Amino acid sequence: MSRLLLGNIEPGTSDEEIAAFLEKYGFPPFDSLEHEEGDGSQPAVLLTYGSLDPMVLGKLQQRIHHMYWKKRELTAAILHDRFA
Template identity: 85%
Template sequence: MSRLLLTNIDPGTSDEEIQAFLEKYGFPPFDNLEHEDGDGTHPAVLLTYGNLDPAVLGKLQQRIDHMYWKKRQLSASILHDRFA
């Protein structure tokens, strides 16, 4: 299982827009998308890929990290399981 945290997305962005954006840059469909709570200044989503190798996700993550989308600079981080 691989997880990607995508932060600073535009607050009005739909799940479908996120999927289309990621597909444009070569990401496979995600298995799960969770909106992360926060103070609202940097909305985030946690994407889960059940069958995607973390090394592959790392290559894909580099394509979108610090990219501007919808007038916001995105931050894409891979979350690692500490006790896996």
């Protein structure tokens, strides 16, 4: 299982828009998407890929980290399981 935290997305961005954006840059479909709570200044989503190798996700993550989308600079971080 691999997880990607996509941060600083434009408020109000739909799940469908996120999926289309990621598909455009070569990402496979995600298994789940969770909107992360916060103060609202930098909305984020946690994407889970059940069968995607973390090394592959790392290469894909580099494509979008610090990219500008919808007038915001995105952050993309891979979350690692510490006790896996």
